Amino acid sequence: MQAETVIAVAATVVALGSLWVSYSQSRAARVHNRQSLRPILQIRRIRNRQEGLTGLKVINAGLGPAVITATVVRWDGVVVGQWAREAWNVMLDSDEGVQKYALRQGSVVLVGESTFLVRLDTDDADRLLRFHDGIRDRLSIDIHYESVYGGEGFVVSSLGRE
Secondary structure: OOHHHHHHHHHHHHHHHHHHHHHHHHHHHHHHHHHHOOOOEEEEEEEEOOOOEEEEEEEEOOOOOEEEEEEEEEEOOEEEEOOOHHHHHHHOOOOOOEEEOOOOOOOEEOOOOEEEEEEEEOOOHHHHHHHHHHHHHOEEEEEEEEOOOOOOOEEEEOOOOO
């Protein structure tokens, strides 16, 4: 083998090795960037007798904003639609004093944001208990979301949360 051939083969091997290292590094950087902006939504049922409030709260405990792709609401196990007016009309007999926050496709829950999806403030302890028991026993919300990168398909459900 001639010296030029050996040098050419060695240069090709070094170039291919450099290409592989660059590809690996860029892939690792993309994975890191996705993880560093990952939203983590939580749904919590809140009941505070002293303050006279109860409700269902969504919290973004992650490091990036959560983009809502869909919501699925079940009342007594039956799908009633998305978390918006149509579902509220099925679930809430009396709207008096009940505050609601809609989550539609494209809504964004910012980092550290904590928002009541539905909330009742009242001095009536019996009404507070009935409302709390209703959202605990009869209401289920699944929130489908993703990061700003998109495509992850994360889901959080209100089932099993106290």
